[in-house]
Amino acid sequence: MEVAQAIWEHPLAQFFLVLFATLIGIYLLNRSVHQFFQRTNFIEVRKEKTLESMIKSLLRYTATIGLILYGLSFIVDDFGKVLAGAGIVGIIVGFGAQSLIRDLLSGIFLIYEKQLHKGDFITVNNTFNGTVEDIGLRFLKVREWSGKLLTISNGEVKQIQNYNIDRMRVIERAVISYRENPEEIFSLLEEVCGHLNHQLDHTLKKDLHNQIIEPFQVFGITTLNASFRGHEYTVTGLVDDLHYWEASKIARKVLAQTLFNKGIRQAEEHHLLNNDEIPLSNPNKSR
Numbered sequence: 001m002e003v004a005q006a007i008w009e010h011p012l013a014q015f016f017l018v019l020f021a022t023l024i025g026i027y028l029l030n031r032s033v034h035q036f037f038q039r040t041n042f043i044e045v046r047k048e049k050t051l052e053s054m055i056k057s058l059l060r061y062t063a064t065i066g067l068i069l070y071g072l073s074f075i076v077d078d079f080g081k082v083l084a085g086a087g088i089v090g091i092i093v094g095f096g097a098q099s100l101i102r103d104l105l106s107g108i109f110l111i112y113e114k115q116l117h118k119g120d121f122i123t124v125n126n127t128f129n130g131t132v133e134d135i136g137l138r139f140l141k142v143r144e145w146s147g148k149l150l151t152i153s154n155g156e157v158k159q160i161q162n163y164n165i166d167r168m169r170v171i172e173r174a175v176i177s178y179r180e181n182p183e184e185i186f187s188l189l190e191e192v193c194g195h196l197n198h199q200l201d202h203t204l205k206k207d208l209h210n211q212i213i214e215p216f217q218v219f220g221i222t223t224l225n226a227s228f229r230g231h232e233y234t235v236t237g238l239v240d241d242l243h244y245w246e247a248s249k250i251a252r253k254v255l256a257q258t259l260f261n262k263g264i265r266q267a268e269e270h271h272l273l274n275n276d277e278i279p280l281s282n283p284n285k286s287r
Contacts (some may be wrong), residue, residue: 003156005108008236014069014074015071015074018067018068018070020192022063022066022067025063026060026063028057030056030059033052037049037051037052049118049119050116050117050118050137053118053134053135053136054107054135054136054137057107057135057136057137058137058140061104061137061138084123087172087174092273097286099222102154102155103137103138103139103153103154103155104137104138104154106155106157107135107136107137107139107140107154107156107280108137110140110154110157110214111122116132116134116135116160116162116164117132117135117152117164118133118134118135118165118247119131119164120132120162120164120165121162121163121164122160122161122163123160123161123163124140124142124152124157124159124160124165125157125158125159126159126161128142128144128150128152128216129144129145130142130143130144130145130150131143133149134156136156137154138153139151139152139153139154140152140153140154140157140271147151163241163244163246164241164242165241165243165247166241167205167213167238167239167240167241168238168239168240168241168244169214169236169237169238169239170216170236170237170238170239170244170247170248170251171235171236172218172234172235172236172248172251172255173222173232173233173234173235174232174233174234174256174259174265174266175227175229175230175231175233175266175267176230176232176233176236176259176264176265176266176267177229177230177265177266177267177268178230179265180230180265182221182231185231185233185264186218186233188258188259188262188264189218189233189235189255190218191258192216192235192253192254192255192258193215193216193217193218193235193237195254195258196216196235196250196251196254197215197237198256199210199217200216200237200239200243200247200250200251201248203239203240203242203243203246203247204216204237204238204239204240205239205240212286213238214236214238215235215237216235216236216237216251217235217236217245218233218234218235218239219234219235219236220233221233221239222234223227227267229267229268230267235251235255237251268286
């Protein structure tokens with residue numbers, strides 16, 4: 001009994017006991033938070049995941065800081081008084097923690113101002129592109145298309161382009177040969193848009209009355225001289241941000257297949273060889 005009491009009174013034993021209790025507490029709290037968001041649906045899934053990630057990050061940092069202060073209380077005599085009147089030490093620590101504080105504040109504002117959510121596809125500082133995997137109090141984690149995971153300090157995030165804020169506009173362009181009749185191309189593209197509006201109805205952005213805000217339509221000829229190769233025609237449609245990639249891929253496929261089936265010549269690069277024009281894509285083919 002005396003041995004057990006002696007062990008319990010040892011500061012190291014008390015610290016490890018508190019550490020163990022803290023780890024168990026964090027695990028249970030994280031699990032409770034996850035289950036809470038799993039069972040509720042009062043906000044959309046992306047916002048739930050973002051809020052869950054932030055709460056878990058806050059719990060980790062709070063527990064870590066608490067453990068550090070608790071450990072120092074065993075080492076430093078009258079730690080409470082020292083902490084209250086830190087003076088010059090506090091100033092030194094403050095300067096050293098400037099980047100930490102900046103990251104924490106930036107992380108809070110990223111969430112508070114709703115600049116992004118977990119699962120959004122974003123561009124950071126006009127340099128990094130990818131899907132948001134985690135939003136912490138200090139770091140933003142972005143998964144690139146290649147699979148590489150980028151970890152960026154929140155304080156380093158200067159500019160965010162978010163492709164998942166409520167709506168996205170699909171913009172597909174086709175450069176058609178000068179030799180094709182623009183009136184026929186317009187008619188054909190209108191048929192393509194009608195087909196897309198039927199096939200991609202579930203992706204189109206709708207208002208509160210379930211009416212399509214902006215269907216797929218022919219925007220017009222956007223360039224008369226696209227790199228000296230032909231006229232550039234543009235098709236647009238306003239879709240829900242969650243379906244942007246699906247709608248874009250299908251729109252490109254339908255557009256390309258329709259032009260091919262109708263024998264419409266798209267612009268090609270040519271070069272001259274012995275006064276003959278030969279497509280650059282097949283330079284060995286002769287007349």
